Amino acid sequence: MSQAAQRNERAVFVTGAAGGIGTATVRALAERGYRVYAGVRRDAPHLRELRRVDQIQADVTDPDSVAEAAAEVARLQDGQGLHAVVNNAGIIIQGPLELVPADELRRQFAINVFGPAEVVRAFAPLLWKGHGRLINISAPTGRLAAPFAAPISASKAALDSLSDALRIELGAQGIAVVTVIPGAVETPIFAKADQAAEAALADADPARLALYRPQLAAVGAALAKMRQSKPETVAATIVKAIEASRPKTRYLANSDVRPMLLIARLPVRLRDRLIVRVLGLAKAT
Numbered sequence: 001m002s003q004a005a006q007r008n009e010r011a012v013f014v015t016g017a018a019g020g021i022g023t024a025t026v027r028a029l030a031e032r033g034y035r036v037y038a039g040v041r042r043d044a045p046h047l048r049e050l051r052r053v054d055q056i057q058a059d060v061t062d063p064d065s066v067a068e069a070a071a072e073v074a075r076l077q078d079g080q081g082l083h084a085v086v087n088n089a090g091i092i093i094q095g096p097l098e099l100v101p102a103d104e105l106r107r108q109f110a111i112n113v114f115g116p117a118e119v120v121r122a123f124a125p126l127l128w129k130g131h132g133r134l135i136n137i138s139a140p141t142g143r144l145a146a147p148f149a150a151p152i153s154a155s156k157a158a159l160d161s162l163s164d165a166l167r168i169e170l171g172a173q174g175i176a177v178v179t180v181i182p183g184a185v186e187t188p189i190f191a192k193a194d195q196a197a198e199a200a201l202a203d204a205d206p207a208r209l210a211l212y213r214p215q216l217a218a219v220g221a222a223l224a225k226m227r228q229s230k231p232e233t234v235a236a237t238i239v240k241a242i243e244a245s246r247p248k249t250r251y252l253a254n255s256d257v258r259p260m261l262l263i264a265r266l267p268v269r270l271r272d273r274l275i276v277r278v279l280g281l282a283k284a285t
Contacts, residue, residue: 009052011082011130012242013073015039015060015119016089017047020187021137024235025086026053032239037073039089060089060115061107063122070122081130084242085123087116087159088137093151095197096212099204105151112155117162124170133176135241136163137234140181140257144264144271147279148212148219167249178241181261182234183254184226218284229254 012029016022017038023046029036030052038047039058047055054076058069073082093100093108116136127134141149142156160179167177201209237253252258263271276282 009033009035011035011037011073011077011080012084012086013037013039013056013069013082013123013126014086014088015058015115017055018042018044021182021185021231021234021238022088023047024231025088025238026050028232028235028239029242034083037076039069060118061110063118066115066118066122070126073123074126077126081128082123082126082132083130084132084135085119085127086135086137086238086242087119088238089115090137091152092149093197094149095200096148096209096216097150099201099208099212100151101200101203104200108151108155109158112152113158113162116159120162120166120170124173124175127170127175128173131174133178133242133247134166134170135178135180135238137238138163138179138181140183140260140264142181144260144275147275147281148216176247177249178247179250180234180238180241181250181252181257182229182237183252183256183260184228185231185234185254186228187231214284215281218280222279227256229256 010033012034014022014025014029014036017026017036018040022038023044026036026038026047027050030050034052036050036053037056038044038053039056039060040047041057041059044055047053056069056072057065059065090112091108093104120134126132136159138160139152139156141153142160145153145157163177163179170177234253237251241247241251252261263274266274
């Protein structure tokens with residue numbers, strides 16, 4: 001019998017556990033006594049030192065890898081189910097849509113949409129057995145699409161739709177489905193997104209890119225002024241969603257999320273004008 005089964009620990013599987021929000025969530029859960037299965041693409045040395053944490057190799061873009069991860073977790077759980085699954089793995093692809101390489105757009109959806117779907121298919125039996133819940137990590141751009149962030153906006157909108165459908169589908173099986181929405185967070189994902197965008201734009205047609213340069217500069221300046229929260233604030237919200245006896249369908253992790261969702265509810269033309277003004281795009285055209 002596994003150690004988890006012997007102690008009857010509540011167990012959680014977290015994807016994208018190697019950094020940022022994922023690592024903060026793994027730490028927070030382990031400190032609260034959970035057995036945490038940290039889904040990583042490759043070994044993460046900083047997770048080895050944590051008690052009650054097992055690294056599970058899982059590439060969410062590979063259905064076979066996800067299925068193998070679920071089988072390994074099931075073996076370690078030795079007949080017990082999971083208290084929660086956290087779909088946290090994600091990337092940000094940004095830039096003018098016409099200049100975003102097709103492979104990068106496909107990668108955005110492979111990780112942010114198809115990946116969580118694969119995780120649900122593979123891990124649902126463990127959630128049924130554990131009367132657990134599914135936590136999907138979205139973004140404000142899922143409700144308020146941002147210019148030059150069409151790929152990430154569209155992928156998170158798709159994930160929100162999956163969550164809405166699953167809330168009823170899995171709810172009939174006793175599995176709560178919860179969406180957690182972080183705002184601007186101090187994680188490497190934003191730096192990686194900037195680097196990837198620069199690399200992609202380096203191969204773009206200079207004449208077409210020149211059309212966007214003033215707007216890209218304005219958006220960059222506006223985003224640089226945004227206040228970022230620590231990933232631990234998001235982790236605390238995820239823990240709250242996991243531990244609530246009657247979880248809400250949606251949790252806003254940071255203070256900057258609510259204003260964005262309010263803007264999303266405005267009439268379309270008014271909303272567009274406000275976005276243009278906030279991002280300084282009016283002067284860049």
